[in-house]
Amino acid sequence: MDQPPLGRRAQQRQQRLAQILAAAEQVFATAGFEGASMAAIAAAAGLPKANLHYYFGTKEALYAALLEELLRLWLSATDAIRPDSAPDAALESYIRAKMEWSRSRPHASKLFANEVLRGAPLLSAHLAGGLRAQVEEKSAVLRGWIAEGRMAPVEPRHLFFAIWAMTQTYADFETQIRLVLDVPALGEREFEDGVATVLRLVLGGLALRA
Amino acid sequence: MDQPPLGRRAQQRQQRLAQILAAAEQVFATAGFEGASMAAIAAAAGLPKANLHYYFGTKEALYAALLEELLRLWLSATDAIRPDSAPDAALESYIRAKMEWSRSRPHASKLFANEVLRGAPLLSAHLAGGLRAQVEEKSAVLRGWIAEGRMAPVEPRHLFFAIWAMTQTYADFETQIRLVLDVPALGEREFEDGVATVLRLVLGGLALRA
DNA sequence: GGAAAGCTTGACCGGGCGGTCAACATAACC
DNA sequence: GGTTATGTTGACCGCCCGGTCAAGCTTTCC
Structure with missing residues (x-):
């Protein structure tokens, strides 16, 4: 809808979000909500665990965001x-x-x-x-x-x-x-x-x- | 196949096993393997947690026994x-x-x-x-x-x-x-x-x- | 260029987990 | 009845989990 120039920061943010969601989809799908660990998702995304919490807050919020998108x-x-x-x-x-x-x-x-x-x-x-x-x-x-x-x-x-x-x-x-x-x-x-x-x-x- | 008189001990043992398996079936089914806790299964069975470990050893063994039976x-x-x-x-x-x-x-x-x-x-x-x-x-x-x-x-x-x-x-x-x-x-x-x-x-x- | 805002990350924390064990209770066996 | 095998249980342990945070880094804005 609205993307003016879309600064470098916003671009990287979008990419990070997609990167995390993709990793989460894979890990959650085969391990289930309880079986998946934030550490495993972080490893799959190639990011430190604290970074996921920066973007999504909690494990449940990440899971919920993923469900809504799908x-x-x-x-x-x-x-x-x-x-x-x-x-x-x-x-x-x-x-x-x-x-x-x-x-x-x-x-x-x-x-x-x-x-x-x-x-x-x-x-x-x-x-x-x-x-x-x-x-x-x-x-x-x-x-x-x-x-x-x-x-x-x-x-x-x-x-x-x-x-x-x-x-x-x-x-x-x-x-x-x-x-x-x-x-x-x-x-x-x-x-x-x-x-x-x-x-x-x-x-x-x-x-x-x- | 073989039940001679089947002593009181063996009888109670059979009942305990069935009791634990029934509780485990319910908890594992809705929570999944990772999501289910031995404490939750024990509570559902009305037994102390250590008792489950006495009969089945590990969580995975209990889960496996249940799967085989079903x-x-x-x-x-x-x-x-x-x-x-x-x-x-x-x-x-x-x-x-x-x-x-x-x-x-x-x-x-x-x-x-x-x-x-x-x-x-x-x-x-x-x-x-x-x-x-x-x-x-x-x-x-x-x-x-x-x-x-x-x-x-x-x-x-x-x-x-x-x-x-x-x-x-x-x-x-x-x-x-x-x-x-x-x-x-x-x-x-x-x-x-x-x-x-x-x-x-x-x-x-x-x-x-x- | 410098201050403010946003992002990254290793180190850390309390809590709940699976599993263990020693002490005790009960049934089985002679 | 005494000895042994079997069952019971509360207390405990080390580990890994989700989540936090402060310190540093990078981009943005004036």
Whole structure:
């Protein structure tokens, strides 16, 4: 919005903040809030520990800042679901976006999973607020499609739960999937198979496919 | 297998072990391994902390014992999937069993989720061993059904990932589901809707339903 | 150029953690 | 009943954690 010349100081500050947040995302995601130590995050960021406290104050504040930032991205994925969309194309686009998010930002997904597992102490307000409102809005669209006979009848909110679960599992449970598939890491192949499976279940289950 | 008379001492020992494991399951599930403290588990069990160490030695040993016990139950749910079963009945039975497990033992499911999120440091051997073998075995059954034209072609292992994700989400992400649905707790109604949704997606997606 | 404001960092602190132990209590065995 | 094996527990320990701070450094502003 407003960046006049943006002085050298402000520039370095932005970079430091991003540097710390990136390190925190990685450490928090795999260690959880309690398991992560400020020392470990500092080491991952290549900065002294006291520096993190200068910018974020407390561990919890750093964690909260990270969650807020990621939640903004997370909520912006349902754009394709609009009343005038074609149901199959809209859902396919949504599923592909979710899957791509799991692939490109697995740490973010794991971070959410950790937070929700813990009872979402810092996120419950957002879940009951912004997320719930968005689900209600998009559910209304789906109910419209169902009423018009354009897709099979389902409880739309539970459909969202199912889609979230199936797509995020490729990030959150990556370890398990990797070990069962006996591959060193999830690659193109695995994600393509995953997308194909999820699309088949959702589109097929909703009678949006031959 | 072998319980002769089973003396008073051995009886009390069994009870103590169960008592500690039950408390540990609850605390580890919501706090994670690092977040849980032996003091908290002891308090939940109504025993002094030193008593837990007498029976299990270390925190990690207690955690490992718990995981092993729960894994045994977890692996016993695929019994319905056999070559001579009807695909739709077998998968429906499997899904219902998984969903019931999420409902009756949410702590156990959360415990697994926590462990896998952390990279499964204590479970990776079992995942690459027993679980993988079981998935391969059951996948072979599904491939047989597909070859006979009794269900739509899918990568069976990814189908399992999808079913696990959809069913376990009702335990692991219970907080999120509860907040989005705006209910104080997940009850019969919510689980029935969940079962119906998962069944529709899986059976419909695999062309096992009208 | 000099003062003020913002940033960096090693050293330090109290508290809570997992784990230990010695002293005691209770059950089992002859 | 006395001896031994097993269970119980409060008190304690060293360690690592999140957080603080003062001293020094760098940029900004006049």
